Amino acid sequence: MDYEDAITALADPTRRIIIDRLRGGSLPVAAIAKGMDVSRPAVSQHLRVLSDAGLLTVTPKGNRRLYAIAPDGVDGLRRYLDTLWDDALAAFARAAAEQAKENANERSD
Amino acid sequence: MDYEDAITALADPTRRIIIDRLRGGSLPVAAIAKGMDVSRPAVSQHLRVLSDAGLLTVTPKGNRRLYAIAPDGVDGLRRYLDTLWDDALAAFARAAAEQAKENANERSD
DNA sequence: ACGAATCGTAAGCAATGACTTACGGTAAGT
């Protein structure tokens, strides 16, 4: 299972902020950390977690390191949630049908 | 933001197991806890977290309480990931185009 | 070649959270 690391990584608010900052495209670490309420090393640690989870790609560019969102990592989570969504809807429909049948029995009592 | 509670709730492995057990339909607490490697009160606490996050619905049924996956809660997370997916793909496409342009400049040097 | 900039890592600390045991409260069975 790979989506598990992804969902664990995205559970942290600071990491979601980092992800949001990368929505527009790749950024170096200093640019990501700028204006955030945690130190730059903290951001580095979060970037490590996000990379290990497959949510970010790193491309060394001379002095700096550019981080970007990895579409594949996001897709893993999307697929997990899609199956969950399908099962939830199916179970919901069955429960609704069951409830309707019970109501019909009540009326016939 | 509501999806934040949902993703935090799903970050825990035990809670994901609980969710998986509810994929087939609603279950009482004892049935969920049966065979799991944590105590029943622990399951109760997890069910509380999942409910507060909007991922589960509770319907008291006489002596027992039936828990079921709430499609709406799952949908909130799906929408968040969809926007993330869209932005990631767009950024990826821009980066690819940029890279192609750089390569063209290199060949012309 | 030397100083400045960019970044990752190590060590230590404080806070969050997941678990257990113990308990109380409500509904079902006899």
Added chain:
DNA sequence: ACTTACCGTAAGTCATTGCTTACGATTCGT
């Protein structure tokens, strides 16, 4: 009515983890 079953909550403990400061390594600029 009394016992049993089902379930949530409280209190306390222990591991996890997110943060800071300090440091070392690599690259850019002059």
